[in-house]
Amino acid sequence: MSMISRKGLAIAAVTLLALFVVVMPSPVSAQSSLECQKVWPGPSSTNDVLTCLSDKDRIKDQWRYYVFPGFSALLFLVILISFPIVFICVSCCRCCSCCKPQEAEVTANSRCFLWMWIAYAILWSCGVVVLVIYGAKLLGASLPALVDDTLDGPLKYFNETAEKIVDFTSNWSTGERQPLPGINLDITTFSDVSDKVTDFLTTLKDNMNKYAGWVPIVSYCIGAVGVVLMFLMILLACCRCCVPCLPMGLSCVYWIFGIVYSLLGVAAILVAYAATVGCGEIQLQYKREPGILQWYAVPYCESMFNFSSVNAEVRKTETTYAQQACTSLLEVCDNTLLPLPRPFTCGNNITSADQCPNMGTMAAVLESSTVKASTMACPVPTASCSLTECAANCTNPTVKSGAAQLLSVAAQARNASIAVSYATPLLECNFVVDQLLGAAGSCNDLKTGSLMLGVGFFVGGLMFGLAIYIMFRGSCVWKNPK
Known part of the structure; x- marks a missing residue:
């Protein structure tokens, strides 16, 4: 293959990757809801969310929303499974002297072509760092804010309103709150709602305080290590692999990080999908249009709490x-x-x-x-x-x-x-649900942060896949020509 055709192939590959990274997340970010109203017969507290999620017709109608998560999972499997096979093949080839020194001109062209891939990997690593840092920062701030806003906003409102109801049904003629004769108002319903939601959110907050703070720290560290490993390729290419078998050993390190990046990409993209769907369902609730909240949460509230x-x-x-x-x-x-x-x-x-x-x-x-x-x-x-x-x-x-x-x-x-x-x-x-959702002001930040983090780790997985190829190819062309 000539040098020009190789450059054309490389440019085409990078262009396709750029289009893929830009276009593929679009359906995820544009997702409006789960469309469970197409599965359920009507509003009911007995509607099963799992039945909606597993409905084949609904999944077929929304196939385009699963493409990006599917490709992310596929990348993880490809990196996980293909590397050991290729590694064994390349190692056997080296032992059998399949990679023989070529003419100086051919070797120089191969090295030049490999430098182009190294440049691409370096550029991708810079993009990965930006996406990971930006996404981790938004995600790390939006998750605690979502819980804190719920505890300090709607729940506080519910408790204060319950007190107003008690004040209204009391006699203040003596200067103290006394129940009116013949009035037996039971506000345990409000207490039950407030206590159950508060207990759940407090437990969630405690768990998040243990782990949520590590999300940006771990993301920053992993992103920084990825950049360092990419720049290490420049040193190897300049020195033409002065240490024997170093490229093969380093490819194993790239494989481990490729698995980590692609797996984190799958997790972040799934969180982005869930956040996007959640934001869409919230908008449907505000518009009183069919969705999980209108057709399940509101009927469930009416059946559980006797308002x-x-x-x-x-x-x-x-x-x-x-x-x-x-x-x-x-x-x-x-x-x-x-x-x-x-x-x-x-x-x-x-x-x-x-x-x-x-x-x-x-x-x-x-x-x-x-x-x-x-x-x-x-x-x-x-x-x-x-x-x-x-x-x-x-x-x-x-x-x-x-x-x-x-x-x-x-x-x-x-x-x-x-x-x-x-x-x-x-x-x-409906008003109770609206008040609870009023604390979801950080919903868009949660969606954006997780999507950026997912895209960053996905590109990082591709980057390490490219780095593995560079190491395999470099172990052959970085040898002295005959």
């Missing part, structure tokens, strides 16, 4: 409290102009406590209630006035005290209405 009973109890408490307050108001108000026996005009012209179904309505009724002008108790005796004005300046102590009491009830109603607005969304599993 509906808490919801009903809160609604019952709200209605009871609102109607009790309006009943108290109706005892001192009516819609006539007579000052007695009721000195106040009923807000919104209500005539029954049933017209106060919730805290918001009750607060509006109390705030729109006024003192009748005929009572002559307002600051301007011939005019009516609001409860706020009367509580501050009414001339009749009884009416003034009554207005102050109604304002106190109205303030409690406003606070309770705010508490209900906090509590109500939590009583729905």
Whole structure:
């Protein structure tokens, strides 16, 4: 084979490798979801994730997403299996003097051609270092951040909201929180959710603290050793292998690192695939579109945690409290102009406590209630006035005290209405899942970091495969020509 054809072959090989490295990860990074909705009949807590993952039709439809992980696994097997066979063949060839010294011109051309492959290996090693360092840094930072954000964000929100619900269903007239008579609100559901998730994440965090910190350190060390080993080829090529059998021995070292790099590449690419799928499923959940979260996680939440009973109890408490307050108001108000026996005009012209179904309505009724002008108790005796004005300046102590009491009830109603607005969304599993997923802000970093790490180790595996070839070829052409 001529020198020109060899150069053309080398350039074509490198070009194909570059296209492969750029194009192959694209389907993995573009993956949206597992598409389990095509396997399951509908939303249910009994849906089996393993059935979805093992479904042949789903796998066939998503074959392009498995190509890059498949090639990574294939590279690992090729390096693992082929090297011992080739090593034995080359060693036998050397023992049988198959690699005989050639003419000086031919040997010089072979060495020059080998220098080109060495240059490629050096360039690849630089690219591997960049990818590995960048990917390991993102991965090492995103994994702990994901757990910490969940512990400090959604779980803290759940606990605080549960406390707001307790405050809402309590009597604070004595200055201390006391349960309202006849109200039996059980918030153990919130405690169960919080405790189970907290225990799981705490255990996960403890395990991650043991091992996650080693991810960037090990990656940096392996990447650095790879570069050093690649530059060692330059020394061997310059000295033309002054130590006998050194290229063959060094090829064994390259084989070991090739196995390590390709295996780490498989692991990182699988993590990238899982992270990409997870990010896609999160987006489907936010859009309320079919996916694992909508068709399995939400139904499972509804079956495991009885939020509906808490919801009903809160609604019952709200209605009871609102109607009790309006009943108290109706005892001192009516819609006539007579000052007695009721000195106040009923807000919104209500005539029954049933017209106060919730805290918001009750607060509006109390705030729109006024003192009748005929009572002559307002600051301007011939005019009516609001409860706020009367509580501050009414001339009749009884009416003034009554207005102050109604304002106190109205303030409690406003606070309770705010508490209900906090509590109500939590009583729905979609909202609970959304809150838990709100901590997944580092999802894209996890996906990018693992993908970069996978590509880096994959190219590193190819690099060591090339280095093995260089050592085998160099053990022959680095000899003195005849």
